[in-house]
Amino acid sequence: MTIRRGAQRLGLPRLDRRQFLAAGASVSLMGLCAFPRAAAAATAITAGPASITLDPERGATPVLAYGGQVPGPLLRVRQGERLQFELHNDLDEATTVHCHGMRMPNPMDGVPFLTQEPIEPGTSFLYDFDAVDAGTFWYHPHLRTTEQLDRGLYGVIVVDEPEPPRVDRELLLVLDDWRLKDDGTIHEDFGHRHDLSHEGRMGNFVTVNSAAPGDVAVRAGERLRLRLLNVANARVFAVNFGGLSPQVIAYDGQPVAPHGLADDRLLLGSAMRADLILDMTGQPGDSHAVRDDYYGDGPQGLFTFRYSQDAPLRDAPLEAPIELAANPIPEPDLQEAETQEVLIEGGARGFMEEASFRGEVYPARKLWREHRKAWALNGVAFDSPLMEPMFTLSLGRSYRWVIRNDTGWDHPMHLHGHAFRLLSRNGTPVPRRPWLDTVLMHLDETVEIAFVADNPGGWLFHCHILEHHEAGMGAVIKVA
Secondary structure, three states, X not given: OOEEOOOOOOOOOOOOOOOOOHHHOOEOOOOOOOOOEOOOOOEEEEEEEEEEEEEOOOEEEEEEEEOOEOOEEEEEEEOOOEEEEEEEEOOOOOEOXXXXXXXXXXXXXXXXXXXXXXXXXXXXXXXXXXXXXXXXXXXXXXXXXXXXXXXXXXXXXXXXXOOOOOOOEEEEEEXXXXXXXXXXXXXXXXXXXXXXXXXXXXXXXXXXXXXXXEEEEEOOOOEEEEEEEEXXXXXXXXXXXXOOOOEEEEEOOEEEEEEOOHHHEEEEOOOXXXXXXXXXXXXXXXXXXXXXXXXXXXXXXXXXXXXXXXXXXXXXXXXXXXXXXXXXXXXXXXXXXXXXXXXXXXXXXXXXXXXXXXXXXEEHHHHHHHHOOOEEEOOEOOOOOXXXXXXXXXXXXXXXXXXEEOOOOXXXXXXXXXXXXXXXXXXXXXXXXXXXXXXXXXXXOEEEEEEEOOOOEEEEEEEOOHHHHHOXXXXXXXXX
């Protein structure tokens, strides 16, 4: 067995650690699957085939899994500690692991050929870096991602704050969809032409923690911390809490000033996360359904909070602060920031006339016919992580990107190795200017983001609708 090693420390401050509050440490999911917690030291995780039951009516589903389970083992450390896990590849093809949303040294980013060599079958790689930011993150392959991830290769990473908010319980809710046949197996039509050029690979069966929508047992008066993640290849979830009034405390793992949800809906594009504080204000014996209502085919049930018959834990909501301390992200200097523009083009319903691919300019139809590329960023269709950078950024300089979606589809755009401020949508300032690593862009929308290019190396910028990335919507940026 070959073990590849590599770890460089990112030049970010190491934080002092204080004792983690026991009240917020436990992970419990009643009525749905719970996650075993991985050890704090270096953890061995194997990627390989497994079988799980997603839909009891269809029977067992052959999947790919980390540690034989979907989601994979929960990786959990405290802020400032090192995250160490060794990935052993028991698949019949190469793979890598990308720790989505985490700011890490470039050799740990998991992008094949750009940051590391692929992990070949029968070999291992040690991922080893400081967890500089507290928050909710996740891990998944970055090689043949459309298929490997959709077959079940993903897991959750939690980096605990030195002083987390006081809650009674914490719940992880991992949202996904699957394209299943009647016999429970996964449809093999990966890379379907329609998925590549339209909205991506949409499943026909939604799961929460790889289980059919079900009940979450709660107690009146308790305070919950919800960590929600969307790991679907393409589906956007609009999680409608229907009057429960949760308070958002983080997006994409990054703290934000606590606030309620407009219309009770939390919008999560592919790869996006949110942390919420929710006081269970119902009465013993009550129930409350939480649904997804993003698409026009009617609400889809996600889970139902079912109150036990026990007496309320408390008579009034817990009086304890919920705002999280900021992570050590450098603030962009908007006065001195260099402005760069990114144009997203292509796809069905689009107006892209031509694009460059491997140094040659193609009419859009010929590009699609000969290379199955339907999308472009700044006129260039993604080839491989070894392509020429779209931008070369100066280390330590602030940048403002104006990104325009000139297509007929949604795009959750993800930047590796950095977090960015979301400044505006269509010229309107965004409240609280949240830090993100993935921004959901709607059709014909323009967003402004800003960040400091403080992490040297080559990094991907791409749509996290994975079929869009495969079909051209990606680029490399270089920070030097």
